[in-house]
Amino acid sequence: MEKLTRREFIAKGAVGLPACLLLPHNLFAARLNSGIFKNDAPEKLWKWSKEAMFYKKSGQNKVICLTCPNMCVLSPGDRSVCRSRVNINGTLYSLAYGNPCTVHIDPVEKKPLFHFRPGSRVFSIAATGCNFRCLNCQNWEISQARPEDVRFHDMFPEKVVEKTIASQSMAIAYTYSEAITYYEYMVDTAMIAKRKNISNFLISNGYIRQKPLKYLCQFIDAANINLKSYSEKIYQKLNRGRLNPVLETLKTLHHENVHFEITTLIVPGYNDDDQMLKKMCDWILNNLGDSHPLHFLRFFPQYKLNRLKPTPVAILDRFRKTAMKMGINYSYLGNVPGHEGNHTFCHACQKLIVERDGYKISQFNIKNSRCIFCKTKIPGIWS
């Protein structure tokens, strides 16, 4: 058992006392809401509900969801942590199927995916729900909402693909909220898209179990996994999640040869620690190699974490340099316009090979996936 520090003891005691006084009210949402939602499922199947792909039945009509490591055990009428799965009469359904609440066209750089057809456009969709509770969520309006609570588009997988083609986008990104929570919808859409030569991007926190992930890898062309920190404690404190399953996801994507990039948001006072960064880079180099691009994003006050100042650019700059010095070939900065950390430099000859002015590509010096100066192969999909 982990020992409590004195500070934690005071904090937990002070939180526990008032919480006991006012329970069962959800006073300390970030701490207590990570559980399932009892009796919150609709009485009848809602709209386009679809049976979940990965779950097992248990006694007394209970089900255990096997999509993500939360492994919610749901009695009939219960709703999962991610809010989009419900147990109706002993069957697990996804409520997020066919009803994305957000549909936009974005530049691929916004995902961010810097090594996948730079300058192209991506049809981006999201349904509600998330298996984390990040205090700094950028999309809390949908990630912390139920499918029934938002305005949605009726858009079955076929229609998503049609719209993608019509908008001249080269890929579909499952993004904004947490794609794993609408897993079935993503898989069905990705399958059809793949047949029509449209790429599929998984933009995710990587909190998924191995079996569904391996199945998904058949259809996914690229991924951006948000490695929120390299600390179990910070994962618990800021995200209500766990680090290890995310690391497992990264390993699996690597072994399955899916192109992926890693994003880490640097939150001042939490993961802006050089030692932590070095450990993280060490792990990446040892387990994934040096070719997967690593993005450091600048934090801006968001959602509930809005009493922190933005990350100083100097720290991001230092992190990028440290990562590259340790051997990660491609490291970028996000949310810092005009910084050289937005461009791609060949890891062999150090020459500028992709110059990005925001979402525009102003120089592109890669031919046949190789640097035009030194002919070194540049990891990624370039054409």
Next chain:
Amino acid sequence: MTKKIIWLVIATGIASIATQLVVIREFLTLFSGNEFVISITLFNWLFLGGCGTLLSKILLNFIKPSYFLASFLSFVLCIIGTIQIPVFRLLHNTIFIMGSSTGFYQVFVFTFLVSAPYCILLGYLLPFSLALARKNEKQLPSSIIYIADNFGDALGGAVFSFFLVWFFSPVQAIFLSSLPLLFLAFYINKEVCRKQETRNKREDTRTRKKGIELVFCIVTGIFSLCLMTACLFLEPHTLAINKIKPEFYRETPYARVAVYKSSQGHAFFQNSVPLFDTKNLIQAEKTVHYPLSQIENPESILLISAVSGVFLEIEKYPFKRVDYVEIDPQVSRALFDYSFLKPLDKMNVIQKDARSFLEHSNIRYDAIIMNLSDPDTFQVNRFFTREFFDVVSQHLTDKGVFSFSITGFNNYPSTFMVKKISSLYATLETCFENILVLPGSEMFFMARESSDFNLDIPALLRKKDVKTKYIENYFQADLIRERVSRLYDFIDKDSHQNRDFSPVLIKISFNEWFEKFQTSPLIFRIIISGIFLIYLFFIKGVQSLLFFTGFFAMAAQIMIIFAYQIFFGYIYLKIGFMITLFLAGLLFGAYFGEKTDKNLAKAWMIKADICLVFLMAGFILLLKFLPYVLKEELFGLAAFCFGFFCGFEFPCGAKIKQETLSKITGLFAADLVGASFGVLIFSLILLPSLGLVRAGVVLVVMKVLGLMRFLIWKN
């Protein structure tokens, strides 16, 4: 000795009111300037004070009051008062997740628990002092203690508002205001021991006991002083963020302003909220170029507050005049001194309230750019109302643009966000012909009378040869167009307008606060209404009338504070002033109430009650129909008058109740508990749901019902 007890009560009043005002400001800062925090803090203060008073009803039967105990409790009060500010900060940093905002219930429970020791002790001391004074003078009227307490409160309020707030930090202010109490607590015990010694030379045991008490008192006094002094030194350390102390720190009459050094420059904080840092390119570009790109030749620009880097962007235009209005001189000082803003040649810095500045100015501007935080407080909401937009529209040139931003959304607007945008849109529409809303994590509203807006801002900037880093490369007009059209699908153009006295945005923000933390205001409302009704069920007659008077008076006080905020802004400065006037009213009211004939006390109470009802009715009518006659002095007068009639009723009630200690304690408690509910129910239930005027009407109805209940009981 009675006189000395009265002096002790006055000193307690001085220390307690200064402490209360500092605590309100501290909580306002810790919880980021939300005015609902004022209501919660006042509720805690009054309710817990009432609990302390009720506690004395029981404890005084077991613990006999003595001068030694009075001294000891006063020392404890001084210590808790001074130590609590650093303790609040440390506990806040320990309990809550660093950098995170807090939900309503978290704020409520936290402030309630941490305020409890001081408030309960303070509430206990009032009847305790009365009981102690009556040891010497059995017939001493309770109103003398009540008046002394009010006198101390009023004096403390005045000292704080006119002196301490201007020159001292929170802990220093409490320390200084506690010194008279500390001295008196020591002096009283010393005096008693001296007299006891001369009187009882034969009674050795008692003398020895008194000697021990004196020594104990000296030790406690010195210990208190040392501890309080230590707090003064500890205070700056409690302001550190991530172990970094602020380079610039001012407790201004408007807010707490702090600048922290970071590895790339500085970060600017106001009331614990990080507003920006020195590398603020994206916000600066959006703020300046979105509106100025739309104007052919922007020559005169008005900035209502500023964000880091805006002057560098404005410099890219051939402007002739820039007026920068900032009410707080310390804010503009910090912004210029720490390079958040680079001074311009043709720039006027105007240290005034922007609304008042515009109301009294006849200059017309090509662009009015407002950089304020979100309209989720009354302080800021007054810049997002139809009344203010009207003023702005009169100060724009024909093709002039008015622009402002609020926190937006990245990809999908929440229900409350949609309501906010819709209300702002509907409000703007009443004053401007053309409106453009640009979605994003920061959402920009632009409005003008003539000419449409052009969404291709990068193209407009290229035409003007204005170079930008963010807009040129990240603003993709075609994609933004698609997002704008999706946003417009959400907007309900028939939504309620945001008005000065019907602040729709405040109501939305209040509910959004709960929504963000997955809680509901309903439970709180049910609990509070339940306790209110239960308490009401158990009190009768004079107690019930005083309960309603306390309720009404504090609700009226809150109403004045918020109305004042709407008219003149910046409650942080004037809250002490308004509370002081109210307390002065209480003092004079109590003085005149004490002069009434015992047999006519009931009749006087009823008359005072009727006066309160008419006073409120008159105030509402003025707010509704003749707001322009409400000058600053009139608000002060109203605060004083409400306090006067409220204070007047207590001695009358005490006379009816025959002056027994137990009954008087019940009256003190009814008054305090009524006042606490007045604050809470008015500001957190009535005001957000009904707006200022209608909430005032409900108050009148409640007061009339309370009076009727009293009259029925009487018969």
